[in-house]
Amino acid sequence: ALARAFPKNFVWGAATAAYQIEGATQEDGREPSIWDMFAAIPGKVHQGDNGAIANNHYHLMQEDVELMSRLGLGGYRFSIAWPRIIPQGRGAVNAAGLDFYDRLVDTLLTKGITPFATLYHWDLPLALHQEGGWTNRDTAYAYADYAEIVARRLGDRVAGWMTLNEPWCSAYLGYGIGIHAPGEQDLQQAIDAGHHLLLAHGLALPRLRANSAPNASVGISLNFTPIYPADERAETLRDAERADLFVNRWFIEPLARGQYPGGLFAALEVEPPPVQAGDLELIGAPIDFLGVNNYTRDVVRGGTTPARADESIKVGPVPGACYTEMGWEIYPQALTDLLIRLHREYGMQALYIMENGAAFKDSWDGGDQVHDPRRVAYMQEYIGALASALEQGAPVRGYFVWSLMDNFEWAEGYAKRFGIVYVDYQTQRRIIKDSGLWYSALLEAWRANTVL
Numbered sequence: 159a160l161a162r163a164f165p166k167n168f169v170w171g172a173a174t175a176a177y178q179i180e181g182a183t184q185e186d187g188r189e190p191s192i193w194d195m196f197a198a199i200p201g202k203v204h205q206g207d208n209g210a211i212a213n214n215h216y217h218l219m220q221e222d223v224e225l226m227s228r229l230g231l232g233g234y235r236f237s238i239a240w241p242r243i244i245p246q247g248r249g250a251v252n253a254a255g256l257d258f259y260d261r262l263v264d265t266l267l268t269k270g271i272t273p274f275a276t277l278y279h280w281d282l283p284l285a286l287h288q289e290g291g292w293t294n295r296d297t298a299y300a301y302a303d304y305a306e307i308v309a310r311r312l313g314d315r316v317a318g319w320m321t322l323n324e325p326w327c328s329a330y331l332g333y334g335i336g337i338h339a340p341g342e343q344d345l346q347q348a349i350d351a352g353h354h355l356l357l358a359h360g361l362a363l364p365r366l367r368a369n370s371a372p373n374a375s376v377g378i379s380l381n382f383t384p385i386y387p388a389d390e391r392a393e394t395l396r397d398a399e400r401a402d403l404f405v406n407r408w409f410i411e412p413l414a415r416g417q418y419p420g421g422l423f424a425a426l427e428v429e430p431p432p433v434q435a436g437d438l439e440l441i442g443a444p445i446d447f448l449g450v451n452n453y454t455r456d457v458v459r460g461g462t463t464p465a466r467a468d469e470s471i472k473v474g475p476v477p478g479a480c481y482t483e484m485g486w487e488i489y490p491q492a493l494t495d496l497l498i499r500l501h502r503e504y505g506m507q508a509l510y511i512m513e514n515g516a517a518f519k520d521s522w523d524g525g526d527q528v529h530d531p532r533r534v535a536y537m538q539e540y541i542g543a544l545a546s547a548l549e550q551g552a553p554v555r556g557y558f559v560w561s562l563m564d565n566f567e568w569a570e571g572y573a574k575r576f577g578i579v580y581v582d583y584q585t586q587r588r589i590i591k592d593s594g595l596w597y598s599a600l601l602e603a604w605r606a607n608t609v610l
């Protein structure tokens with residue numbers, strides 16, 4: 159009955175990101191991004207892996223779209239590599255870069271797959287990093303110019319734009335604790351970078367709209383990790399609130415309400431970012447949809463003194479709970495709760511799950527099957543949680559599994575496999591996992607209006 163819970167115009171898809179799958183980092187005029195630089199620093203990425211070859215999707219694009227078509231996907235979420243389009247970050251446009259995504263979009267459309275494009279999934283041109291990257295306000299203006307250039311080329315065919323993917327990660331993991339590129343470790347820089355990322359989004363919105371088809375929609379994808387208190391003690395409720403402020407409210411509130419949540423900067427013991435007149439109006443302008451990335455939840459327990467908002471005590475393992483290979487608890491109810499909250503509390507009128515999925519230790523024996531029963535169960539449970547959010551009125555329009563295929567998992571390198579398709583990196587062979595077959599059968603049942 160799962161398939162029946164979803165309306166006919168629901169978009170079922172899969173997601174990827176440029177640096178995680180494309181490879182060909184030195185081809186056709188692409189210049190380095192902060193991830194090429196970061197991955198080259200010993201110790202930053204598991205086993206020294208990098209995206210230089212990745213899934214070689216830049217060369218295998220046609221086959222990969224063919225694979226999506228075999229899976230029966232209705233949508234595909236990919237990201238566009240800024241360093242392919244404007245290799246120095248600003249200035250000269252590289253025609254070969256635009257051509258690649260133009261071909262991708264046309265190939266998708268030929269197969270009846272709706273393109274959803276993310277304009278920034280973490281691969282900042284290195285030249286801009288040398289001028290301060292996201293801590294420099296000018297980067298936001300360079301981004302808006304880049305976004306317009308892409309929209310002028312693809313805006314007649316892309317159905318949904320995401321300005322940014324998970325700016326929380328770009329800001330905090332990249333500038334606050336340095337586990338992602340560019341690897342800075344300064345919470346104040348993270349706050350400032352976060353503001354410039356939001357400004358980039360706000361500046362790009364009208365320029366994307368002006369250069370896209372009238373029915374195209376423009377949004378952003380944010381990561382959310384719902385926070386649950388471990389007990390009912392006042393200090394637990396206090397620290398859970400502070401964790402929520404930092405993890406979930408930092409970005410959604412300026413976007414949905416045009417202001418940073420009260421107490422955020424104090425709770426992080428930093429100064430407010432350098433907000434200029436008019437910034438928050440741009441940032442708070444209405445979006446057509448919110449992209450929701452959710453994998454797990456956190457359970458927080460209060461300490462004797464209030465924890466700094468980014469340092470609350472997370473408890474785990476939760477007795478009886480299951481965890482993925484990332485160490486993330488499987489807790490589908492959090493997705494239901496989150497979607498209802500985004501609708502009720504933040505007035506979001508259109509939600510897409512732009513990422514949801516799980517890493518497990520998959521193995522391939524050289525045959526044509528890969529058994530991943532735990533991923534099948536994960537997807538079944540999370541899509542069930544999604545159906546329950548829909549029933550309770552959450553306006554969910556689509557679901558994109560992370561990921562179409564195993565890929566370069568940032569600091570975790572190739573060791574963590576999230577795909578519903580297995581990738582043998584030696585041969586670049588793709589093998590549909592049982593989860594891919596299951597997903598495909600779900601989509602088929604939904605199309606045919608039958609019971610899975």
Ligand code: FCB
Nearest residue numbers: 175323324381560567568
């Ligand atoms: C998200 C990223 C995505 C992928 C998943 C596992 O934070 O947006 O690229 O790495 O996590």
